Amino acid sequence: MYFLNLSLLQFATLFGAVSAISVALYLLDRSRRKQIVSTLRFWVAAEQPAVAARRRRIQQPWSLILQLASMLLLLLAIAQLRFGAPEQAGRDHVIVLDSSAWMAARSGNRTLMDAARQTARQYLQALPARDRVMLVRADALATPATTFESDHKKVEAAIQSTRPGSTALNLDQALDFARHVQAQTGRRAGEIAFIGTGRTAERDPGAAAPPRNLRVLLVPDAIENSGLRKIGVRRSTSDPDLWEIYVSAHNYGTRPRQAVLTLDFGPPSVVGRMPAGSRPLVLPPGGDAEASFEYRTAGAGILGVTMTPHDAFPADDQAELELPAQPRLSVTIYSNEPDLMKPALSASPRVTAVYRKPEEYRSNDPGLVILDRFIPLQRPVADSIWIDPPALGSPIPVRQTVEKVPFARWDAGHPAAAGLRARDFTLDRASVFEAAPGDGRIGEVDAGPVVVARPGKPKIVVLGFHPALSAMRYELATPLLFANLLRWVSPEIFRRAEVGGGSVGSVRLALDDDTAAKDVTVTAEDGSPVPFTLRDRALDFFAGAPGSVRVLAGDHEYMFALTLPQLWDTRWTPPADVRRGIPHFAPSLPTASDWWPWLALLGGAGLLAEWLLFGRFRIARFAVRRVAVHKTAELAEVRR
């Protein structure tokens, strides 16, 4: 006889507490009957001594005994009293089945996953039928595939439907999950059986020791494998059409390997792609090898990286990255002296400038419109930069016109004035604008702002002087100012793009110093946000499935093609005292019976009987009888 839910000490403590409360209630309240009577004159005549302040004896001992016995039965039901030895009861086992990416590797004519599934089925068949089993699929996350099932066929079906994932095994988390879920059930804990290769992600040195009830069923994986580990692609800083490609490969095996890296570029389908480069690689055992390529293209397409010949684990031999097209900003300049503007606008390869006469003005030019000392009849629909506009018709009102004034300062906090230092020049003539509260006062003389940027849609910038016709034309600040203005007007054009290929799982990205968390967005392929953390310039996010993730951080854009499986070199060596192999359990014994429903019923019946025999039931019965009399009379009255 044993308790399933409580220990003997817990049961004794609970019953003692309940009994003490019950007896105390009897002594304090139940034994003293409070009664309202018609008169006290005959009670006084009964001449009985007054009751002592403290009760010394139980008034209704049988009632108390019945109540205590009922509570004892209820507590026994709660504790799930069982007859027989505890060993006869079923146990709860957890099968932790390795479903990491490595399980897709082939060993002979079958994959490691096939071998693991077979081992799991053998273990399941060895378990007694009365035991319940939970299947947990373990890769980077531990995912329960079933609850604790006494129907082993359901567990076997779940084992059969287990497929290799894309991430590496997080063994510590999987074992911890199994231990936790096993502790939550009220039944007797069985074994935690780990079935896999033991190739796991990097383990935390402070991780807890393996559970005592752990059984390890290792799947042999003496497989030579080497594959792509990381791919980095970015535009050349000197030539925006040139892509610099960096490929890193790793040899997970014990023998050196020679391979060839091949690059191709083209449409998403393999057919039609053009070779983009090829290079041999020599991979030492357990070592890395890198290769760099350059590829020139202005268009968008898919860059494929392939390592040949393929090995037993082909999933990491190939990767594909999407290369975006180089965006360009279309700038239309309306000026009678276009040569003044050409030096400033030709410096950026991302700008396509079109020069027109003012009389050729169209208000619907796309991109950016620069109006050089010219006021059109209709303002441009697109963003615009107004250079020395006439006072009448300026988009930002001209407060006054000043002459021979020294330039005072740049607004270093505004992005359009970033890096501008020169101020020791004098403006022969300049318009001072009436800036609105939300406007950026980029450049100022003492009388007020002479360069104003108005955010909104469309963005408007006005310059109260012509930089190329003033003393500023000799300053480095002039091209810098235009570059900043172009970047401020169209930041997406000048965003620096990087493309990376890697494995699914946790991704860490080092950001610039000046990137704030509010300027960072991480989105998945379908545009849904991906949770991330940003700490000490390090951005971390997790991708559980293959796909692409886009990170926007300030003026940087990172495209991650996370299509490679996550693999690790770390191999877990189980402790020596851990049980191994398929177990041989004792033959099936008669299962212990569940007595708690009967005990609960008996306890409830006892409490009901106590209430009927000794409780307030008698008073309630009289009340019911009176009500019945009145109801009968009312009925008769109604009939009458």
Next chain:
Amino acid sequence: MASAPLLDREFLEKLERLAIRWQKSFAGLVGGHNRSRFPGAGQEFLDHRHFHHGDDLRAVNWRAYLRLEKLFLKMFQVEPRVPVRMLVDVSASMTAHGGEKFDYARRLAASLCYVGLVRLDAIEVHGFSNRMGHRILSNGGRHRFPAVMDGLSALNAGGPTDYLAVVREFIGTYSQRGLVIIISDFLDDGNCERALQYLSDYGHELMLLQIWADEDRTPPWTGELELRDAETGAGLKLDFDDGARQRYTHAFDEYAEAIQTMAHRSGGRYAGIATSMPLENVIFGDLIRLRGIA
């Protein structure tokens, strides 16, 4: 008490053959159904007396005058209309033990009112505790019974009992003697026997109907009790066992006997009624045996 003392039709039909009776002879106008020793304008010869100046010459026995040359006056027996008053206890003690005494008292009062209505008796009903409540007039025939029922149903119980005050108020209100039916548990802290004696001495005939619940006479509880008086709120803690229960019942019976003795001594009638007794048995049994009704 929200519950109304309703009576069913079958029971009311049984009551129709009854009439309220009293023993004393009261003076009054003709129209009643109880004979009186007081002569009056009746049909049945009662006695002769000497003629006095001012007597009705129509009642002179002229035959006797011719024979004896003396004037004798014939006296006739009369059945006077006598006022019947009913006092129903509505004190808090009537509500003890679930209020069954109060309900029973109202049903008993309703039954007697119906008997009176059938015989065209005029019954004035008052609830009382420490003073008399509003009058509920029951007269004019059986079709007035619903109004009487409504009045009795509207009675509310509460407050302490003060028989002396009530009797004083009753005597001050009603000068004409008659039958007084008191339905009560007669459980008060004062001396209700003295007050009832005053009422009897004033000339009223008493019909005392003492109502008690079984718990009033034989408390079913055993052990340590914490009691509270329903009227005064006074408390008492005691240990109650079978011996004490016997002493209690004995004291109760002595008290009931004292009330009965007082009633009989003053020419009245008394009935002790337990609420466990069916009302029909009480009316057709105890009250008929008492000659309270016939």
